Amino acid sequence: MPKLSLEINNQYSALCAPEAAARTLFETLQASAAFPITEGELSIAFVSDAEIAQVHADFMDDPTPTDVITFPANEEMESAGEIIVSVDHASSRAAELGEPFSRELSLYLVHGWLHLAGYDDRNEVDRAAMRQAEQKALNILDAAANKITFELNN
Secondary structure, eight states: OOOEEEEEEEOOTTEEOOHHHHHHHHHHHHHHTSSOOOSEEEEEEEEOHHHHHHHHHHHHSOOSOOSEEEEOOBGGGTEEEEEEEEHHHHHHHHHHHTOOHHHHHHHHHHHHHHHHTTOOOSSHHHHHHHHHHHHHHHHHHHHSSSOOOOEEOO
């Protein structure tokens, strides 16, 4: 199994200690071997809508907030990639859908992982494959012994 180290950066003060849940999520995905990614350091950042909008503007010329941004692996730098997720987006979208916040945030992390595993969502066919892979990954997480829970301070 490829070596993967996690660098988790919680820049969202209302998100309660997400490190253990994120570590469990990514270690479970890696152990499943269903969606392999490049070995190295995987960097995860939990940010606000304002922070992700700035990254979106800086790197993609789109100043709007989004749910998740993934930067690809760089083997020369021993990087498995970077996943940046908007906690604000997950919170508001979960409320809109009537879904648990933890599930929505987990979906964004899964989505980022799948981008690193080679999935894309730029066209309808790729988007359908991404949605199938997301569901399969969520099922893997649901079947895992350790439950994954992300919580916000109220």
